[in-house]
Amino acid sequence: MLKHNLGFPRIGNKRELKKACEDYWSKKINLDSLLRVGKKIKKYNWKIQESSGLDLIPCNDFSFYDHVLDMSFLLGVIPEYFLSIPMKNEVDLYFSMARGFQKKTWDIQAMEMTKWFNTNYHYIVPEFEQQQKFSIFSNKIFEEVQELKNFLHSTKKIKPVLIGPVTYLFLGKEKNELFQKMDLIDNIIPIYIDILNKLSYIGIEWIQLDEPILSLDLSKKEIDILQYAYKEFSLKCSSVNILLTTYFEGISDNIFSIIENRCIKALHIDLIENSNQLNTILSFIKKTKIILSMGVIDGRNIWKNNYSNSIKYIEKAIQSIGFHRIMIAPSCSLLHVPIDIDDETLIHSNIKKKMAFAKQKIDELNDLEKIIKGDGRILPKNSLDLNKIQEKSNHLFKNIQKKTYNLKKEYINRKNNFLYRQNKQKKKFRLPLFPTTTIGSFPQTKEIRKLRNRFRKKELNQKEYDEQIKKYIVDVIKKQEEIDLDVLVHGEFERTDMVEYFSDQLKGIISTKNGWVQSYGSRCVKPPIIYGDVIRVFDMTTDWICYAQSHTNKLVKGMLTGPVTILQWSFVRDDQPIYETAYQIAWAIREEVLSLEKSGIQIIQIDEPALREGQPLRKKNWNFYFNWAINAFRISSSGVKDETQIHTHMCYSEFNDIIEHIVNLDADVITIESSRSKMKLLKSFSNFSYPNEIGPGMYDIHSPRIPSKEEILYLIKKACMLFPKKNIWVNPDCGLKTRNWNEVEVSLKNMTKAAKIARSECFCKKNSKD
The missing domain is CATH 3.20.20.210 (TIM Barrel)
Structure with a gap:
């Protein structure tokens, strides 16, 4: 059973990234200083995850502004009007897309921004031309892989994270109404293939492709495009182990044929938002060699994990497909929760002991593994019982004043x-x-x-x-x-x-x-x-x-x-x-x-x-x-x-x-x-x-x-x-x-x-x- 994480908060434990970016924008610090802050945050995040015993550590989940904008930069999806600006470096070009550019004779508005699925996170909307060309424009992902490799002294645990091609197209908008963005799939897939093979060439074994579009009501065209994309990956990326991830809802019932592609070695599902999908998924997975990644830790809320429920799901999966075909992880990226509950000194202890932030959620994966293995030497015998007691002794959750709402x-x-x-x-x-x-x-x-x-x-x-x-x-x-x-x-x-x-x-x-x-x-x-x-x-x-x-x-x-x-x-x-x-x-x-x-x-x-x-x-x-x-x-x-x-x-x-x-x-x-x-x-x-x-x-x-x-x-x-x-x-x-x-x-x-x-x-x- 492997433990992994889909993504870690990138703002820094004390919001160091916020201060550094704003200082850079106001010219209080130079680019080197900004980049040093980014490296420091990444190392802090990697240290937490390595010390927690994760088997796979996410890479490329860090961003100076937005991970969708990062994807646009990687794929060269940069509107021409931004490329025409005389920029000192790529970082300034990157920030101008997010924030606009106004200087002397230049006056360019920022790109559109909207909500990331049903969260309060905002992303920069990709903008597509009718004959959109894609290329590897940025080396950020490859540079970050090297950084993490130097930190770990190995590529074994490195798992680069990318937004999948179909979700990326879905998130964007057409510059005009003469074409449909999803028709650009033929243009974008070769570039993804190049990226995946390049990562494989430098020793990466696992690559996480996020396709949260799989949790939506899909049209036949979207299903066909998904099938085409992952069939191409199977044909041309045979040495890559793809972890296909979806979250925020249950996986669509009609996309199982997509998962059968041989490049997909593991499938991640969100069991916090929809635990009812487990039986259906297991009945399908059982017929394949695919590993099931189970999102059993809540990536969007701050309450401690209900170990009883998580263990119930994990044991059901073990009985169905075996211990070695299981991964456990948070339900989604931990981008949506704070970093460390230990930094909270003013919360009443009765409430605080019921909470887990990103750092603690990573540790909960360790607890679950130890409980499943029954290793009493490592985990106190009463750990599971204590979790149950805290769950039941909900004195703080008692109704202070019970109202019956008669909505006249x-x-x-x-x-x-x-x-x-x-x-x-x-x-x-x-x-x-x-x-x-x-x-x-x-x-x-x-x-x-x-x-x-x-x-x-x-x-x-x-x-x-x-x-x-x-x-x-x-x-x-x-x-x-x-x-x-x-x-x-x-x-x-x-x-x-x-x-x-x-x-x-x-x-x-x-x-x-x-x-x-x-x-x-x-x-x-x-x-x-x-x-x-x-x-x-x-x-x-x-x-x-x-x-x-x-x-x-x-x-x-x-x-x-x-x-x-x-x-x-x-x-x-x-x-x-x-x-x-x-x-x-x-x-x-x-x-x-x-x-x-x-x-x-x-x-x-x-x-x-x-x-x-x-x-x-x-x-x-x-x-x-x-x-x-x-x-x-x-x-x-x-x-x-x-x-x-x-x-x-x-x-x-x-x-x-x-x-x-x-x-x-x-x-x-x-x-x-x-x-x-x-x-x-x-x-x-x-x-x-x-x-x-x-x-x-x-x-x-x-x-x-x-x-x-x-x-x-x-x-x-x-x-x-x-x-x-x-x-x-x-x-x-x-x-x-x-x-x-x-x-x-x-x-x-x-x-x-x-x-x-x-x-x-x-x-x-x-x-x-x-």
């Missing part, structure tokens, strides 16, 4: 329909055509972070800290008035993160000190941990929002994070159905919404960027998910008067297959990301005749690039071709927390200028429909 219509429906509400809101607010606003947060400067740090160290008391935050709020209100935005926000300076802030205010949720997880590039988040019943005991935002409103005559939005997003962006308790936890959070947010309304706040934004992310990968499970997810949002939003305007925000989602559910949210205004796609994402809203108001993000905040007013005006006009002008808002595509003030002020001024020009042009048109 008045709990999940506004009093009147949108058109009636819209008429009342327009009369009350008297906002101009194309009203301008932002999504919520403003730059979290070094001064604010220092202030927060001083407060944590108790160098400032609560009153002193609050007074400083109030000064920042007054300042941001003045700045927004000078920019001439129509609907203002308070800036969220008191908040570290849009989910973590609420976790600190609600009972039943805790935050970590160092539980960082990569979201995209240098952006890291600390997902809270929901360990018990979620209860709101006091106002969380009302005082701050009302303070901001008291300093302006313009409308100030109340800013809240929605229940589905709090759920999806947290590590969730696993002892009750997830929808019950969602409803608990929803009732807490509803109470906060009503408090804001009672205090005079007339516009309230309930962000739900994770609604699409939570969607199950299989269509058969969609209805159940959207039923409870939409109910959760509507519980939180439906208690207000008709005159109170409810906004929501979503970002980096494919909306085509969920537009009906977005309509069912019944938010008065939805703001979305559509700038990187140049409004292409709006087509699904337009085709569905989206009835409510919409704010298509007019510029990309995830890049330091500053948009011109002409560019924004062009996007406003594109939006006007799809929606009634009276329904369009003008806003950035996301919060401005990660940007600096120099970028923000110029960008927002350009945005408001563009909106004013659009208004004047509309008023000059006699035949305007609106």
